[in-house]
Amino acid sequence: MINMVLLMLLLASVYAIIRLDRLLTAVLLTSLFSVLVASIFMVLDAVDVAFTEAAVGAGVSTIFFLAALAIVGRQCKPTPRRKIIAPLIVVSATGCVLLYASLDMPRFGEPLAPVHQHVAPRYLNDSAAEVGPPNIVTSVLASYRGYDTFGEVGVVFTAFIGVLMLLGAGTRRTSIEPPTPTGAPKESMRKKVVLKEVADLVIAPVLIFALYVQWHGDFGPGGGFQAGVIFASGIFLYALIYGIEPAQRLLPPRRLAYFPAIGLLLYAAVGIISMLRGGNFLNYSVLVNDPLHGQHYGILAIELGVGITVAAVMINIFFSFSERSL
Amino acid sequence: MFTALFNYWVVIVLMMAGLYIVMASGHLVKKIIGLNIFQTSVFILFISMGKVAGGTAPILKDGISVFSNPLPHVLILTAIVVGVATTALGLAIAVRIYEEYGTVEEDDIAEMDNHDQDLDIAEYQRIESGK
Numbered sequence: 539m540i541n542m543v544l545l546m547l548l549l550a551s552v553y554a555i556i557r558l559d560r561l562l563t564a565v566l567l568t569s570l571f572s573v574l575v576a577s578i579f580m581v582l583d584a585v586d587v588a589f590t591e592a593a594v595g596a597g598v599s600t601i602f603f604l605a606a607l608a609i610v611g612r613q614c615k616p617t618p619r620r621k622i623i624a625p626l627i628v629v630s631a632t633g634c635v636l637l638y639a640s641l642d643m644p645r646f647g648e649p650l651a652p653v654h655q656h657v658a659p660r661y662l663n664d665s666a667a668e669v670g671p672p673n674i675v676t677s678v679l680a681s682y683r684g685y686d687t688f689g690e691v692g693v694v695f696t697a698f699i700g701v702l703m704l705l706g707a708g709t710r711r712t713s714i715e716p717p718t719p720t721g722a723p724k725e726s727m728r729k730k731v732v733l734k735e736v737a738d739l740v741i742a743p744v745l746i747f748a749l750y751v752q753w754h755g756d757f758g759p760g761g762g763f764q765a766g767v768i769f770a771s772g773i774f775l776y777a778l779i780y781g782i783e784p785a786q787r788l789l790p791p792r793r794l795a796y797f798p799a800i801g802l803l804l805y806a807a808v809g810i811i812s813m814l815r816g817g818n819f820l821n822y823s824v825l826v827n828d829p830l831h832g833q834h835y836g837i838l839a840i841e842l843g844v845g846i847t848v849a850a851v852m853i854n855i856f857f858s859f860s861e862r863s864l
Numbered sequence: 865m866f867t868a869l870f871n872y873w874v875v876i877v878l879m880m881a882g883l884y885i886v887m888a889s890g891h892l893v894k895k896i897i898g899l900n901i902f903q904t905s906v907f908i909l910f911i912s913m914g915k916v917a918g919g920t921a922p923i924l925k926d927g928i929s930v931f932s933n934p935l936p937h938v939l940i941l942t943a944i945v946v947g948v949a950t951t952a953l954g955l956a957i958a959v960r961i962y963e964e965y966g967t968v969e970e971d972d973i974a975e976m977d978n979h980d981q982d983l984d985i986a987e988y989q990r991i992e993s994g995k
Contacts, residue, residue, distance in 0.1 A: 542870060545871065548874065548878065549874060552877075552881045552901060555881075555885070555897065556881060561897075564894065568901075571901070575904055578908060579907075582912060582932070583914075583920055583921045583922070583931075583932035584911045584914065584921070584932070584936075584937045585921045586937055587911060587940050590941050590944045590945065591944055595904070595948075602948070602951060603893070603896075603897070605955075606893055606959055610892075610958060610959065614889065614891030614969070615890060615891065621890075624887075625888040628883075628887065629881075629883055629884045632883070633876055633877070633880040637876055641869070644913075645869070646867070646871050646872075647917030648917070649916050649917065649919075653933060653935075653936070657935065658933045658934065661922075662931055662934070665924075666924055673922070673923045673924075674922040674923065674924065674934040675922055675934045675937045675938055677934075678938045679941065679942070686938075686942070690943075693949065694946055694949040697950050697952065701952055701953055701956045704953075704957060705956050705959065757923075758923065761941075763941060763944075764941075767945065767948075848945055851949060852948075855952045855956075859952075859959070862959060862963075
């Protein structure tokens with residue numbers, strides 16, 4: 539029931555996003571959209587995913603959109619009427635085909651659906667004995683599907699390299715326009731008493747919470763991906779309130795740019811060490827004599843690698859964008 | 865039937881809404897917003913499929929025996945973070961296009977490109993006829 543109400547709200551917010559030509563409002567609505575999606579994930583038992591969506595969708599990606607809008611402008615031209623018809627036809631036709639196909643889907647919540655028959659029973663029944671952590675999502679993410687996660691971290695790293703090549707590392711001071719003489723708007727944020735006081739109160743707990751999520755990911759919802767984005771959003775908050783320069787003094791972009799690679803290499807190193815000890819790549823059971831301890835160390839190490847890469851990538855991208863908009 | 869497939873139907877509507885924005889809007893940043901909505905609809909599809917009626921979050925605890933499927937959670941959790949990284953890449957391309965063209969409206973960019981091409985052709989013809 540809650541699920542349905544949330545889904546209806548989702549539809550309403552998407553309708554508004556389609557109609558809006560003021561992009562600033564549209565971006566803020568996508569932030570709301572993400573919070574709704576996170577609530578839906580919560581209702582559907584996906585606590586780890588809800589965590590990630592809340593931090594990424596409502597936090598990090600909104601900041602990236604706002605940073606881009608600060609450069610390209612907030613207004614978009616309304617779609618001319620003649621350009622509405624063709625997309626509408628395509629979308630309606632595709633939608634009808636998909637709706638027809640959805641009739642063959644297993645019913646929602648059906649325990650006998652094919653998706654629950656393949657590898658999931660093994661994860662649910664044996665992960666405690668084979669891998670250890672009570673949080674099965676962490677077991678699957680870090681151990682059973684360690685290769686896959688390694689690839690995903692690689693994709694994040696590659697996207698970061700792409701942004702770096704397009705926008706620069708946020709280290710150079712040459713932008714197209716000179717800095718605004720009246721003082722950047724970010725400077726004036728500090729003078730807003732309520733914003734500053736609340737931010738002062740919140741920043742440290744956010745960073746500590748990120749570390750908690752990082753190290754507690756085996757037992758409760760959490761892990762490197764979530765911790766990375768939460769840590770990054772704490773830094774974003776600091777940069778937004780106090781300005782980019784203090785944040786860059788705290789985390790110099792030139793040095794920070796090494797960290798995505800360090801995280802990825804840490805992940806790979808765990809795999810190589812397990813090979814040197816006679817196991818397969820990323821088989822943590824051989825890391826120490828007791829297989830379960832090996833799994834535990836392996837998971838902690840690769841989650842740390844993931845956390846470092848994700849946090850460093852997000853903060854670096856933020857610096858790259860903000861340098862351009864100054 | 866209605867409640868059994870409602871999640872999937874909302875997913876389809878969201879997916880089509882995202883696709884519509886990508887096709888109908890000329891503004892590159894708005895297109896990326898559309899792509900994000902499309903992407904999120906796929907996330908909801910996966911998580912909906914992973915739900916087991918009466919199940920709970922897949923964290924082992926004494927006294928609980930029915931769990932939702934952890935596999936879709938893992939796939940989507942990583943996909944969200946990869947998604948924001950690729951979104952940033954898309955936005956970076958939009959920013960570079962803005963710096964080159966002074967606009968991110970598809971039509972204006974196409975017009976400027978065509979104009980440049982016309983100039984090139986005129987230049988080429990002038991050189992050819994001069995030979």
